[in-house]
Every structure is written in structure tokens, then in C-alpha cells.
Amino acid sequence: AIKVGVLAPEGTGWAKNIKKMATEIKDATKGNVELKIYYGGSQGDEQDVLRKIRIGQLQGGIFTGKTLGEINGDVRVMEVPFTFNHDRVKALKTLEAMTPFFNQKFEQNKFKNLATFEIGHVYFVTQKKVQDLNSIKSLKIWTWDGDPIVATLFESMNLIGVPLALPDVLASLSTGVVEAAYAPPIGIIALQWNTKVKYIVDFPISYSIGAFVITNSAWANISPADQKIVSDIAKKYEKEINSGNAKDNDDAMAAIKSQKIEFVKFSDSEIKVAQGYRATMIKKLTGKLFSAEALKKLEAEMAKK
Amino acid sequence: MFSLVKKCDNIVEKIATWLLVICVMSMLIFSSLSIVARWFHHNITWIDPFVRHLVFIGTFLGGVVATGKGTHIGIDIVGKFVESKGWHSAKTAISRIIMVSSMFVLLWLIKSGVDFTRVEMEFSKEEFWGIGSGYLVMIIPIGLAFLLVRFFLVFLLSFEAKKEGAL
Amino acid sequence: MTGTVAALGIVFLAILGTPLFIIMSLAALVAFTFSGVEVSAVAQEFYRISSAPTLMTIPLFTFAGYLMAESKSPQRLLKLAETGLGWLPGGISIVALVVCAFFTAFTGASGVTIIALGGLIYPILMRDGYSEKYTLGMITASGSLGLLFPPSLPIILYGMVAKVDIDKLFKAGIVPGIVIMVVLSFWAVYNSPKHTGEKTNKFILKDFVAALKEAWLEALLPVAVLVGIYGGIVTVTEAAAFTALYIFIVEVFIYKDLDLFKDIPRVIVDSMSLVGGILLILCCALGFTNFLVDEEVPLKIFALMKEFLHDKYSFLLFLNIFLLIVGCLMDIFSAIIVVVPLIIPIANDFGVDPIHLAIIFLANLEIGYLTPPVGINLFIGSFRFNKPITTLYRASVPFLVLLIIALIIITYVPSLSLFWFK
Ligand code: NA
Ligand code: NA
Numbered sequence: 001a002i003k004v005g006v007l008a009p010e011g012t013g014w015a016k017n018i019k020k021m022a023t024e025i026k027d028a029t030k031g032n033v034e035l036k037i038y039y040g041g042s043q044g045d046e047q048d049v050l051r052k053i054r055i056g057q058l059q060g061g062i063f064t065g066k067t068l069g070e071i072n073g074d075v076r077v078m079e080v081p082f083t084f085n086h087d088r089v090k091a092l093k094t095l096e097a098m099t100p101f102f103n104q105k106f107e108q109n110k111f112k113n114l115a116t117f118e119i120g121h122v123y124f125v126t127q128k129k130v131q132d133l134n135s136i137k138s139l140k141i142w143t144w145d146g147d148p149i150v151a152t153l154f155e156s157m158n159l160i161g162v163p164l165a166l167p168d169v170l171a172s173l174s175t176g177v178v179e180a181a182y183a184p185p186i187g188i189i190a191l192q193w194n195t196k197v198k199y200i201v202d203f204p205i206s207y208s209i210g211a212f213v214i215t216n217s218a219w220a221n222i223s224p225a226d227q228k229i230v231s232d233i234a235k236k237y238e239k240e241i242n243s244g245n246a247k248d249n250d251d252a253m254a255a256i257k258s259q260k261i262e263f264v265k266f267s268d269s270e271i272k273v274a275q276g277y278r279a280t281m282i283k284k285l286t287g288k289l290f291s292a293e294a295l296k297k298l299e300a301e302m303a304k305k
Numbered sequence: 306m307f308s309l310v311k312k313c314d315n316i317v318e319k320i321a322t323w324l325l326v327i328c329v330m331s332m333l334i335f336s337s338l339s340i341v342a343r344w345f346h347h348n349i350t351w352i353d354p355f356v357r358h359l360v361f362i363g364t365f366l367g368g369v370v371a372t373g374k375g376t377h378i379g380i381d382i383v384g385k386f387v388e389s390k391g392w393h394s395a396k397t398a399i400s401r402i403i404m405v406s407s408m409f410v411l412l413w414l415i416k417s418g419v420d421f422t423r424v425e426m427e428f429s430k431e432e433f434w435g436i437g438s439g440y441l442v443m444i445i446p447i448g449l450a451f452l453l454v455r456f457f458l459v460f461l462l463s464f465e466a467k468k469e470g471a472l
Numbered sequence: 473m474t475g476t477v478a479a480l481g482i483v484f485l486a487i488l489g490t491p492l493f494i495i496m497s498l499a500a501l502v503a504f505t506f507s508g509v510e511v512s513a514v515a516q517e518f519y520r521i522s523s524a525p526t527l528m529t530i531p532l533f534t535f536a537g538y539l540m541a542e543s544k545s546p547q548r549l550l551k552l553a554e555t556g557l558g559w560l561p562g563g564i565s566i567v568a569l570v571v572c573a574f575f576t577a578f579t580g581a582s583g584v585t586i587i588a589l590g591g592l593i594y595p596i597l598m599r600d601g602y603s604e605k606y607t608l609g610m611i612t613a614s615g616s617l618g619l620l621f622p623p624s625l626p627i628i629l630y631g632m633v634a635k636v637d638i639d640k641l642f643k644a645g646i647v648p649g650i651v652i653m654v655v656l657s658f659w660a661v662y663n664s665p666k667h668t669g670e671k672t673n674k675f676i677l678k679d680f681v682a683a684l685k686e687a688w689l690e691a692l693l694p695v696a697v698l699v700g701i702y703g704g705i706v707t708v709t710e711a712a713a714f715t716a717l718y719i720f721i722v723e724v725f726i727y728k729d730l731d732l733f734k735d736i737p738r739v740i741v742d743s744m745s746l747v748g749g750i751l752l753i754l755c756c757a758l759g760f761t762n763f764l765v766d767e768e769v770p771l772k773i774f775a776l777m778k779e780f781l782h783d784k785y786s787f788l789l790f791l792n793i794f795l796l797i798v799g800c801l802m803d804i805f806s807a808i809i810v811v812v813p814l815i816i817p818i819a820n821d822f823g824v825d826p827i828h829l830a831i832i833f834l835a836n837l838e839i840g841y842l843t844p845p846v847g848i849n850l851f852i853g854s855f856r857f858n859k860p861i862t863t864l865y866r867a868s869v870p871f872l873v874l875l876i877i878a879l880i881i882i883t884y885v886p887s888l889s890l891f892w893f894k
Binding site (some may be wrong): 321322325326328329330333334336337339340344356357358360361363364365366367368369370371374376377378379380381382383384385399400403406407410411413414417418420422424425442445446457 | 485486487488489490492493494495497498510511512513516518519521522523527528530531532537564651705706710712713714716717720736737740741743744745746747748749750751752753755763845846851852854855858860861862870
């Protein structure tokens with residue numbers, strides 16, 4: 001069996017779709033390809049799962065951008081802050097167009113990418129009201145340690161980051177140790193931050209993505225006929241999971257709205273400010289995290305109508 | 306012969322002691338520093354991973370001291386029974402069986418640690434101060450090797466006349 | 473066949489008294505080898521401990537506890553407790569229970585309470601005339617208290633994994649937590665020493681104030697920690713650093729009970745040899761837990777048991793027993809991550825309220841740490857007080873019985889947890 005580590009807990013929309021995909025693959029390949037899926041971080045966080053893949057205990061994982069970037073830094077060009085702003089449709093289109101390019105690099109780095117997902121726009125939630133991008137500087141913001149994009153964002157915008165373990169964040173938001181945090185809407189709901197914060201900044205920071213990858217050697221063990229079946233089913237579920245996610249995110253946003261959380265709107269001039277920060281970050285990250293080639297491809301895709 | 310072994314054992318104990326003192330005082334100072342820094346809206350990002358690795362190092366050093374003191378936690382039912390009967394030679398034999406099997410397991414664990422380190426070195430990524438994770442996971446085989454050395458010294462000392470097994 | 477021989481060999485080594493961390497890692501190494509997984513998985517699990525959320529609290533709280541135990545703090549606090557509560561039978565023991573519960577609520581992990589506070593409470597209770605058996609049992613059981621009170625990290629993690637409202641869980645845990653405390657308090661009163669001679673059982677304000685003047689810096693600590701956390705000055709995790717620094721300054725520079733150069737290195741080494749011993753076990757337990765996860769053992773047990781469970785009550789009974797065993801084998805954070813997703817759908821089918829389930833789960837797990845033969849609290853207690861494990865077994869039996877009674881009440885009277893939400 002191909003052992004796959006997933007962070008999404010059982011019972012979530014994600015997990016249900018993945019389960020269905022695994023069953024369908026098993027049936028369609030007459031039991032030749034069996035995915036054994038470990039949900040809810042039972043094999044550890046994404047970093048642990050990647051380590052387990054490298055030592056050979058697991059053969060695949062469903063990762064978010066941060067971990068994918070350790071396999072193939074180019075994918076992270078999609079996640080540079082303030083690239084797509086509110087435009088989710090364009091972001092998804094660009095992601096789909098970029099995927100073949102990303103897949104080559106995955107291949108070189110010994111991974112087969114079976115499906116690429118959009119996780120959604122990432123938003124700031126805050127305890128204090130902020131007027132514009134620059135006033136976010138005054139808040140103590142929870143950060144997830146070890147992500148070069150986050151580090152660059154904080155450096156470029158001069159933000160105060162407080163690194164905490166995930167379970168610590170909720171209590172810290174209510175006591176004021178941190179005054180802001182960031183996540184996609186489904187994450188905000190899953191971590192229950194919506195019960196502790198007063199504002200959500202309706203100005204997406206970044207577009208977050210994920211992918212289902214398995215090792216090349218696990219892939220090579222599958223017969224060509226079965227490979228095609230697996231690829232097709234994974235592609236089908238990629239669409240299903242993406243639309244499921246989009247719906248979950250919309251529902252989460254609606255739930256946030258229905259609570260007493262105020263949506264903070266920035267004026268249009270902030271988009272310009274954001275573009276300035278984006279340019280700074282791109283300068284810092286190109287050649288370090290992702291290649292100039294990946295950036296060029298992205299800009300070309302974005303220029304298309 | 307035993308005086309040499311004893312000397313080695315004392316050196317190991319001293320090294321572990323001083324490293325532990327440095328470890329714990331650094332944990333205390335740097336954790337406090339990061340709280341204070343935040344009051345002034347500063348964020349020292351390396352403190353958290355640094356302190357975590359200090360605790361990790363301290364785990365093995367503490368284990369080395371516990372080995373010397375013979376205070377590792379175990380289900381000591383047979384040993385206590387034998388002791389209560391006053392069967393000293395049986396007690397010593399049991400201690401030695403324990404130490405030999407512990408050394409064997411530690412060797413196996415060290416192999417596991419070396420394998421893991423080798424893979425991690427290949428994909429090393431910076432954790433803090435420019436130190437790659439490949440170097441940080443070396444704490445595991447090195448720490449285990451330190452434990453093994455201590456077990457071995459205690460084992461040798463168990464042959465000294467009139468000395469009871471330390472475990 | 474070879475598997476059975478290996479298992480028997482490991483059990484044999486275990487009862488000989490081989491260190492538990494050696495036994496657990498041997499079990500993990502052997503198990504992974506049999507199932508064809510690279511043994512470096514064990515080392516990788518070791519490394520995971522360096523990212524555990526409460527890791528830093530363990531050495532720092534332990535160091536703080538040792539500093540207090542090695543100073544004259546037990547005398548000062550005993551005096552304060554005697555003058556304040558000497559009139560109340562079992563009063564001192566009840567205060568000790570409350571302090572332990574408070575502490576566990578912050579640390580979450582069993583064992584930290586025992587190693588950090590045990591050394592302090594042991595001399596206080598012994599000098600007040602409690603029997604050693606009671607004292608050891610109480611301290612060992614103390615690791616199980618307080619887990620249901622906010623801001624308990626296991627509750628937060630449970631809420632996140634199970635997608636249950638964490639604030640509701642905190643509310644729901646209060647009464648069951650108090651039930652456990654009340655049951656143990658009765659036992660404290662029953663076991664309280666009969667004071668005779670010049671020792672007075674009356675409350676004398678003047679004496680109490682004098683004792684308070686002596687011990688106020690130490691007595692203030694819990695208040696300072698609460699203010700620190702709820703005032704947004706420190707996180708729950710950082711409270712450990714704050715506590716250790718506070719006690720360090722108080723004992724070394726204000727009371728001057730301990731000398732910076734003569735005593736502190738010794739206290740550090742003593743406390744860290746304990747911490748090292750315990751964290752090594754935790755590392756190795758993670759290795760073995762990972763084998764269970766990898767082979768989907770909890771899943772298989774649950775799938776098997778599903779066939780035999782027909783109603784809510786047989787499910788709850790099975791759950792109680794299953795979690796007592798899990799509590800013996802896994803650390804609480806792994807147990808939540810691995811087991812909670814398995815039980816939620818079944819509990820749903822049987823109509824167990826998700827909030828009630830959370831409370832049952834956590835109460836059970838904590839009691840599991842006290843269950844012979846391999847409950848980790850028993851080992852830690854044996855380590856901390858240098859007593860044979862069998863002594864700890866005997867000492868903890870009455871507490872185990874009481875806690876199970878409390879657990880039965882909590883399990884079969886759901887309204888204790890749920891009356892807030894009706
Ligand atoms: Na505890
Ligand atoms: Na525990």
C-alpha cells in the first residue's frame with residue numbers, strides 16, 4: 001500500500017473527499033493500488049510527514065505550500081503576498097496553467113504530483129481595528145515559524161511576529177499575548193479563532209495552495225495502465241476538492257460574518273501600497289525560494305486575459 | 306584498572322553536570338528574555354527553537370546523570386524481590402543483564418539515529434543561527450552515544466570488588 | 473512465532489527492571505523491523521519531541537519545584553497552611569490538591585505536577601502527620617487533577633481535533649473537575665492525622681499573619697502566574713519560564729536559602745536527571761506510539777469492538793476500559809490526535825453528546841496514567857521519591873478506586889457536564 005500522511009482530520013470535507021478518492025482508486029485498479037491514509041496529523045505535522053517520506057516510512061502526503069516549497073520552491077511563487085488580491089478565479093486559472101511547469105520540477109526532485117489544490121485566500125483576523133496595511137505594524141501577530149514567505153513578509157512590512165505552537169494561539173488571542181493571526185477562512189473556523197477575534201481584514205494577504213504528492217519510486221511501482229487510472233481519478237477529485245474547498249471557504253466566511261466579527265475594508269489606494277511590498281518581497285525571494293523562471297512564467301500567465 | 310574507569314566516569318559526570326548547568330541557565334535566561342522583548346514590541350525569532358533544542362540536549366544529559374545514579378524508571382519487580390531475599394550475586398547478575406541489554410538497545414538506537422541524520426543532512430534546512438536541521442538532529446546519535454558510554458562505564462564498575470550493581 | 477518470542481523477551485527484560493525507555497525503544501525497534509519499516513522512524517519520532525507544544529514547561533517547572541523543595545519553602549508554606557487551615561480536618565491536604573489541580577491545568581502533561589510539586593508537598597504532608605502511603609498516593613494521583621479546568625492545553629487540543637467549541641468544553645469541565653476534587657477531599661479528611669498535644673486546632677489570626685509575612689513571596693506565586701496569563705503578559709507555556717525565574721530570584725537572592733554556586737548546580741543536575749529520565753521515556757513512547765499508528769492498531773481494536781457494542785452504555789464502558797489502557801501507553805497529546813477521530817463517529821451513532829464525550833475522554837486518560845502496571849505517573853512517583861514501584865502500586869490503589877468512582881459519576885451523569893447548555 002502507498003502510505004499517505006494528511007493533516008486534515010477525519011470528518012472534514014477534505015478528508016471525506018480523499019477517502020472517496022482512495023476507495024475509487026482501489027476499485028478501479030482492482031486492488032492493485034491501495035492508498036493507506038493517515039488523517040489528522042496522526043503521523044505528525046507536515047514536516048514530520050515529509051521526513052517520514054524521506055526515510056521511507058511513508059510514500060506520500062497532502063501538503064500545503066510551505067512544505068511543498070521544501071520539495072519544489074517554485075510552487076511558492078503562487079503564494080507571494082498581494083499577488084492575486086481578491087481575484088480567486090484568476091488565481092485558480094493561473095494555478096492550473098502553472099501546474100505542468102511545477103510538475104517537471106517535482107519530477108526532478110523525486111516526487112509525482114497527482115493533484116494540485118487551492119486552499120484559499122489567507123486573511124488577517126485582529127483584536128484591534130486597523131485602518132490600512134501600515135497600521136498592522138502596531139499589532140503583535142502570531143507567526144508560524146520556519147516559513148520563508150512569512151518571514152519575508154514580516155521583514156518587509158516591519159511586523160511584530162510572535163511564534164507560538166498552534167494550540168497556544170487561541171488562548172493567546174483571548175489574553176492579548178497576540179493581537180492578530182492569519183489563516184484561510186476554513187482554518188479560522190477550524191481553529192476557533194472566530195470566537196476570540198473582533199475584526200477580519202477583508203484584504204487577502206496571500207493565495208494558499210496545496211498538493212497531493214507521492215514519491216517517484218512509489219509511482220514507478222504502479223503499472224502504466226494503473227498509473228493512467230490513478231492519474232485520471234486524482235484529476236477528477238482535484239476538481240471536486242477544489243470546488244468543495246471553495247464552498248467551505250464561502251460558508252466559513254458567511255459564518256464569520258454572522259457572528260459579531262466586523263469586516264474591515266481598506267481603501268483602493270491600499271492595493272498600490274501592497275504592490276510596493278510585493279515588489280520588495282519578490283526581489284528578496286527570487287533566486288532564493290523560487291527561480292526567476294517561475295516568476296517569469298507567473299507574470300506571463302497573469303498578463304493573459 | 307578500576308581507578309582509571311572511575312576517573313573516566315567522573316569526567317563524564319563532570320562534563321554532563323556543567324553542560325546541564327549551562328543548558329538550564331540558558332533556558333531560563335533566554336525564555337525570560339523573549340517575554341521581556343515582547344513588552345517592547347520586539348521579536349527574537351531564534352529563541353524558541355534555540356530553547357527547544359536546549360531541552361532536547363538536556364534530555365540526553367539528564368539521562369546520562371540518571372544512568373550514573375542508577376535512577377532510570379523501570380518495573381523493578383524481580384530486582385526488588387531478589388534484593389529483599391538478600392541474594393546479592395543474583396542481584397548483580399540481573400544488573401549486568403540489564404546493562405548489557407541496554408547497551409545493545411542503545412547501539413541499535415544509535416544506528417537509527419545515524420540513519421536519520423544521514424537522510425536529514427541531505428535535505429537539511431536552516432532552523433536558527435544558520436544551523437541546518439541536519440546538524441541539529443545529530444543531537445540524537447551523539448546524545449545516545451554519550452548514554453552508551455555511561456552505561457558501559459557503570460557496567461565496568463560493577464565488576465569492582467564489593468561494589469553492588471548500580472542499577 | 474518469532475514475534476511472540478520477541479515480545480516475551482521484552483516483557484522479561486521489563487520485569488527484571490530494565491529502564492523503561494530502553495524497553496519502549498526496543499519494542500519500537502523490533503516492531504518496526506517486523507513490519508518492514510526503516511528503524512530510523514524511531515529516531516525521527518525522538519526528534520518530534522523538540523516541537524512538542526509544552527516541551528519547555530517540563531524542565532523549567534521541574535527546576536522551579538526542586539528549588540522550592542531544596543529551600544526552606546516547605547517549612548514556610550507548611551506553617552502558613554497549618555496556621556490558616558489547621559482547624560479544618562484534612563485542610564492541608566485539600567490545599568495541596570487544589571494547588572496540584574491548578575498546576576496541572578497549566579501543564580496539562582501528567583507527571584510534571586508530580587516532579588515539580590511532589591518534592592514540595594511530600595515533606596509538608598509527612599510533617600503534618602499524614603501516612604507515607606497516603607502521601608505518596610495523593611501526590612501520584614495529583615497528576616490526574618485539574619486537567620478539566622481552563623486553560624488546560626489538552627482541552628484546547630481536543631476541541632481543535634474534535635471540532636467542538638473550546639469555550640464550551642472549558643465550561644463543561646468545571647463541575648466534573650470539582651467532582652473529582654470533592655471525592656479526593658473526602659479521602660483527605662478521612663486520612664487526616666489526629667493532632668494531639670500542644671498543636672492547636674484553632675485558627676489564630678496573629679499566627680496566620682506572621683506565617684503569611686514569612687511565606688508571602690511564595691504564596692503569591694499562583695496569583696502572579698494567573699495575573700501573568702490572564703493579563704496577557706505571558707502565554708501558558710511562558711508561565712513556566714516566569715515561574716522558574718521568580719522562584720530562582722526569591723530563593724537565591726531574597727530568602728537566600730540557596731547559594732548560587734554551592735547549591736544551584738546540584739539542584740539543576742538533580743532536577744535534570746529526573747527530566748532527562750522522563751523525556752527519554754516520552755521520546756521512546758512516541759516511537760512506540762508511532763508503530764501503533766502506523767499499523768493502525770487503535771483503528772483495528774475499535775473496528776473489532778464495534779461488533780460487540782450494542783448500546784450507549786456498553787460503548788461507554790468499553791471506552792472507559794480502552795482509554796485507561798491508552799492512558800498507560802501514550803502521552804496525552806498523541807492520544808488525543810490518534811484516538812479522538814476514531815471514537816467520535818461511534819459516539820455519535822450511540823448518541824453520546826460530543827461535549828460530554830470530551831470530558832469522559834480526558835478524565836479517563838488521566839486516570840490511565842495511574843493504572844498499574846505501567847501507568848506513567850507511578851513510575852514518575854517511584855523515581856521522584858526513590859521508592860520501589862510496588863510501593864507506589866499499593867499507595868495508589870485507594871486513589872485509583874476513588875477516581876474510578878468519580879469517573880463513573882462523570883460518565884453516567886451527563887448533566888454534570890451539560891447542564892450549562894440545556
Ligand atoms: Na500534571
Ligand atoms: Na502525559
